[in-house]
Each structure stands twice: as C-alpha cells, then as structure tokens.
Amino acid sequence: MRKGMALVLASAMAAGALTGCGGGGSTGKAANVTTAAQETEAVDPAMYEVTEPITIKWWHALEDQYSGIVEQVVNDFNSSQDLITVEAEYIGSYSKLNEALVAAHAAGTGLPAITVANTPYVAEYGAGGLTENLDPYIEASGYDVSDFGNGMLEAAKYDGSQVSLPFLISTQILYYNKDKVDELGITLPETWDEMDAFMEAGTKKAADGTTEMYATIIPGWDQWYFETFYLNQGVKIINDDQVTTDLGGEKAVEIAAKIKEWCDNGYTYWTGTADDASSNMRQNFISGKALSVVHTTSLYNNYVDQVDFEVGMHWLPGAETKNQEIGGCVVLIPSKNDQATKNAAWQFMQYLVGKDVNMTWAEGTGYMPTRKSVLETEEGKAFLEKKPAFQPIFDNLDLINPRIQHKGWSQLATIWKNSMAELIMEGGDVQESMTVMAEEIDDVLGDV
Numbered sequence: 001m002r003k004g005m006a007l008v009l010a011s012a013m014a015a016g017a018l019t020g021c022g023g024g025g026s027t028g029k030a031a032n033v034t035t036a037a038q039e040t041e042a043v044d045p046a047m048y049e050v051t052e053p054i055t056i057k058w059w060h061a062l063e064d065q066y067s068g069i070v071e072q073v074v075n076d077f078n079s080s081q082d083l084i085t086v087e088a089e090y091i092g093s094y095s096k097l098n099e100a101l102v103a104a105h106a107a108g109t110g111l112p113a114i115t116v117a118n119t120p121y122v123a124e125y126g127a128g129g130l131t132e133n134l135d136p137y138i139e140a141s142g143y144d145v146s147d148f149g150n151g152m153l154e155a156a157k158y159d160g161s162q163v164s165l166p167f168l169i170s171t172q173i174l175y176y177n178k179d180k181v182d183e184l185g186i187t188l189p190e191t192w193d194e195m196d197a198f199m200e201a202g203t204k205k206a207a208d209g210t211t212e213m214y215a216t217i218i219p220g221w222d223q224w225y226f227e228t229f230y231l232n233q234g235v236k237i238i239n240d241d242q243v244t245t246d247l248g249g250e251k252a253v254e255i256a257a258k259i260k261e262w263c264d265n266g267y268t269y270w271t272g273t274a275d276d277a278s279s280n281m282r283q284n285f286i287s288g289k290a291l292s293v294v295h296t297t298s299l300y301n302n303y304v305d306q307v308d309f310e311v312g313m314h315w316l317p318g319a320e321t322k323n324q325e326i327g328g329c330v331v332l333i334p335s336k337n338d339q340a341t342k343n344a345a346w347q348f349m350q351y352l353v354g355k356d357v358n359m360t361w362a363e364g365t366g367y368m369p370t371r372k373s374v375l376e377t378e379e380g381k382a383f384l385e386k387k388p389a390f391q392p393i394f395d396n397l398d399l400i401n402p403r404i405q406h407k408g409w410s411q412l413a414t415i416w417k418n419s420m421a422e423l424i425m426e427g428g429d430v431q432e433s434m435t436v437m438a439e440e441i442d443d444v445l446g447d448v
Helices: 036-041 064-080 094-107 121-127 135-141 178-184 192-202 224-231 250-264 277-286 297-304 339-352 355-364 378-386 388-395 409-426 430-447
Strands: 019-021 032-034 054-060 084-090 114-118 165-170 172-177 211-213 292-296 311-314 327-332
Touching: 054 094, 054 339, 064 084, 064 339, 064 355, 084 339, 094 114, 114 121, 114 339, 121 327, 121 409, 135 339, 165 297, 172 178, 172 224, 172 297, 178 311, 192 250, 224 250, 224 292, 250 409, 250 430, 277 292, 277 297, 292 297, 297 311, 297 327, 297 388, 311 388, 355 378, 378 388, 409 430
Parallel strands: 054 084, 054 114
Antiparallel strands: 019 032, 114 327, 165 327, 172 292, 172 311
16 A cells, blocks of 8 residues: 555644733733643543433434444444434435535524534535534544544644544545446546547447447536546636636636537436436446446445446546545534533544444445555455455545535535536537636625
8 A cells, every 4th residue: 555645634723712811900911811732731521521311313414225334333332332322314415414404503403413514515614603613522532633544634624623524435436337348348538538539439329329328427416526527627616716716717618518519429418416316327327328427436335236247446537637536424513502412422423433433334335444544554455355446546545635615615516517407408508608607606706
C-alpha cells in the first residue's frame, strides 16, 4: 500500500471561545483573557458523561439492503452498555433527510439525537448553527481523530471546527461488465478524450437503430455523478470570488454539449431526477442493457449479488486532473438538543465511527475503510483479497478530495441537475441553457 495515501491531518481545534472579564474600575488592571490552550485544559470530562438511562434516535438514509447491518450495529451498541438505548430510523434519501432535519432545526422540536448527513451539507449546517461543535467532546474524551483517512476529516469540518465525523465514505466509480468487456476487447477510457471511442465500441444497436446496449449510463438525479467531468477539465463550479460560477463558460458548455451528443446518438442516456431513476439504471446494468454505469462504490455488494457476470470497477476518466470526490455521509449532533441527549449521542457516535464498526460496513457493503490503520495493515490487504475490484480505488486514494463546501451548495446543485435534465431530455440550445442556468446560480451564490 502506498505511503502517499496517508493524509497529514489538521489537529483538532482547541475547545471554547476566548473569554475575558474586566477588572474593578479602581484597579486599572487589564482584562483577563483565557487563551485557547487554557480553555482546553479546563475542559471537564464530567460535562460530557452519560449518567442516567436515556433513549435516543439515530436518523439515517440507509436503504433496505443495509437494514441487516443497521440492526446489527445498533443492537451491538445497545448490548455493550446499560444506559443508552439507540433507536434507528430510516428517513429516506439524503435530500429527504436534509429537508426533515432543517425543518426540525427551525422548529426546535423533533430533532434526532444524532444523524447522518451527505458530505456537501456540512458547510450549510455549520453556517446555520445546526451542528454541535465536537471539539470539546473530542478533547474531553481524548478521542483520537488522527487515524481518519485522506481528506475525510477535513470534509467533516466547518470554519476550522470539527462539526461532524466521517462515517460511511464512498467515491464515484464506473462499474462495468467485465465478462462482456473482455469478450468484446473493449478498452476502458482513462481520459475524457478517449470517451468517444469507448461510447461507440460499447454501444450495441438494433437493425432499426435503437439501442440494445448502452456503453454507459450517466446518473442525473445527483450532480455528484457528473461533477468531476467538469472539475477535471478546469471548470470552477464556484469561482474564487465565492459568488459566481463558471458553469456558463466555454469549457462547461463544451462538456454539456458532448454529453448531450452521446445521449442523442444513443450511446448513453441521462437518467433524469425521477424517484425511480436509480433503480431503473441499476436494472439496466443488471439485465445487460448497459455495459457500464457511473455510480457510487457503496453499492458494490448490491451489484455483485444481483448479476451473473463479473463486476469490475474503473476510475472515472480524467483530463487535466483525475480527481474524484468523497461521497457518502458524516455523522453529526444537532445543536439544539439538551446536553444529556448530546452526551448520549457522542457516546454512540464514537462507536459508529470506530475502526471495528467501520470494517463491518466496509466488508458488508461497498463503503470504503476510513481509517489509515486499516488501509496500511494486513486488514487492508485482506479487504482487497475479498474485493479485488477495489484495487483502482486503493491505487488512487490520494486523488479522492473533499467535496465543495459552500452554504449555498444544495441550491446550486438542485438548479444544476434540473437544468441538465431539461436540456438533455427535452432538448434546447446548449449555450443558452447553460447561460441561463449560470445566471440563476449566480443569484443564489450572491444571496447566501
């Protein structure tokens, strides 16, 4: 395993804000200021202990295929101690969970004790005060966060504070039918420029010109799946000024036009944003109607269990760079809960993100190990022996970056994916559509 896969992690921030009190008016003494270091030393571990029996709710977005592991993890935690009882509750997709969490935070009632959140929401939640700052909890308990893998800890921070912790981490990947690829002698694309040849070679047409097998399918229900096509060609989704986007620029228009061309030619199709878009795409791959699909590594086991061919995984084609992004979710504690609930949530959080539970998820799903101590030991080698298709991911761990963090990101993403769906599925002028979309995004970024 390459040493380069290890990240030099930023140390946890000291707990507490700077505080001071003025001296008596007649003394003339300067105000006393408590330094961050002194505040850290003053953290009282007893403040974060669980002393009375309590039942807490854990909100998650884990679908039915993960229900067995969810039940196992919760039962194991509940059995490991006698004060905290965790009740897991499936809320729906990450976007559905986001809606429920934001609404509960605004109302100040109905909040879970602990919840997962898709990684792009971290900045929005941090800016809105929704998340509890975990730094004092980490300090008080001596919890070691330095073992988390490349980029993961940074992706769980907001404004320098640890407002969440990495939980189930994935990245984008191209799943492919290895048996069919080998049979047809198809070369998988390493670069964007090689995509045209792959699209033509991997597509099978009927006599009437209709597509019998797509070279690949591009998800449209989440911009994360096509985002790196733009980023790796130098497009800035959010410009350095933080209030405008480059998605209306020449290169972005060129990329969108190429994707639309592939769809128009029947080489691929855009799934759109419908609720059944993901399941339909999966079924087309499983049934052989698609040679490959762009999806998340977290569904590796799900695919393998349903197909009668060997499933391969291939790093997405790059251009100027070959970077990909962290997917999956973090865990956080809502800030408006009472301290007893927060303390119980912190105890469960430590368990959820612990190395042993992380490997339970990694072995039973397609989620990646998050700990360097796993990736660089015999456990990591054993993981690859069980799942050799993950080799491209291990080979490119240094290229998995934190997601773009901006408090207006969810609005931007919604506009982007809806605009792309309208352009590709309903038709229209690419330049005009991308320009209008960019103007809408600029308005959002300028307002937040």
